[in-house]
Amino acid sequence: MSAEITEGKKLKxxxxxxxxxxxxxxxxxxxxISFRVKSAKLDVSMTWPDAVNACYTPENVPSYLEGRPLxxxxxxxxxxxxxxxxRAAKENQ
Numbered sequence: 001m002s003a004e005i006t007e008g009k010k011l012k013x014x015x016x017x018x019x020x021x022x023x024x025x026x027x028x029x030x031x032x033i034s035f036r037v038k039s040a041k042l043d044v045s046m047t048w049p050d051a052v053n054a055c056y057t058p059e060n061v062p063s064y065l066e067g068r069p070l071x072x073x074x075x076x077x078x079x080x081x082x083x084x085x086x087r088a089a090k091e092n093q
Contacts, residue, residue: 005030014038 005011011028023038034045046054055069065072 005028007030009030013026014023015026017024017035020037025036025038025043027034027036027043032045032047033051034043036043049070052070052073057066057069057072061072065075
């Protein structure tokens with residue numbers, strides 16, 4: 001099963017949100033994430049950048065990344081890509 005959510009596809013799961021009496025349906029799509037109480041018509045939703053920015057950064061991040069979760073993820077991705085390129089160059093020598 002692919003971990004990628006392609007455009008036009010949605011992944012739905014039923015979860016328990018403490019403080020909400022009925023089950024909550026969470027929907028992941030290419031556009032973002034939404035929550036809806038089971039059998040309700042309306043939902044609450046947000047885009048992926050908004051969802052990431054609503055998160056907390058770990059305590060052990062550099063101070064310039066504190067409170068900036070999207071920048072933290074970008075910095076991590078850049079470092080992983082840099083290491084992968086370096087590793088591939090080393091293997092090709």
